[in-house]
Amino acid sequence: MSLRNVFITSTFRNRFLHQIRSLSCWSCGNNLKMVSNLFCSNCNTLQKPNERDNFFKIMGVNETYDQDETELAKKYKELQKYLHPDKFANKNKTEQEISEKYSSLVNEAYKTLLEPLARGIYMLKLRGQEIPENSEVGDQAFLMEIMEKNEEVENAETDEEIMKLNKENKAKISDLQKLVSRAFFDGDMKRVKKLLIRMKYYTSIDQQIQAMIRRKGIFS
Ligand SMILES: [Zn+2]
Incomplete structure (x- = not known):
């Protein structure tokens, strides 16, 4: 096996292990079968948002500049239906906190992806770039x-x-x-x-x- 292959294999394994770790419920330890599951199939506890997910992943839409506003709004309503902190009023404190954090993250993701300018700036950011402050058109x-x-x-x-x-x-x-x-x-x-x-x-x-x-x- 070449050095390059060793590297790729270990990178792949690390990523794989990371996914397994994040696939168990924080509350009961149950292994979650699907990444997109908001709730644990065993104890029905709300899962934490994956920190490595960008706004497109969080909203469940394709990572592209072209976005269908109606589709985005639909996804947003669907997510907030499950995540709204009011739904967790009778749950334990940790789950309430997760719902607050998750819900405001979805708000931010939705607002950013809906706005053509904000979406463009965000996509630049994902590529490690930004519009310099006070940049002028010069036209x-x-x-x-x-x-x-x-x-x-x-x-x-x-x-x-x-x-x-x-x-x-x-x-x-x-x-x-x-x-x-x-x-x-x-x-x-x-x-x-x-x-x-x-x-x-x-x-x-x-x-x-x-x-x-x-x-x-x-x-x-
Ligand atoms: Zn669970």
């Missing part, structure tokens, strides 16, 4: 467009005006999403960062518009 035409949009949003008065701007801005974000998806697919992180920096501007316009919609009580 004057783009910055002019953003400035004009900001003014338009500030000056919008009627519901129709606001909803028109909302639709336009959502379309901009949606177009960028497609480009980001493509860039991730190509493994081009430089392009991903460039696109996400642009998305930041549209996302901040979006937040402004959503605040206006709430303030004015507009129903779309």
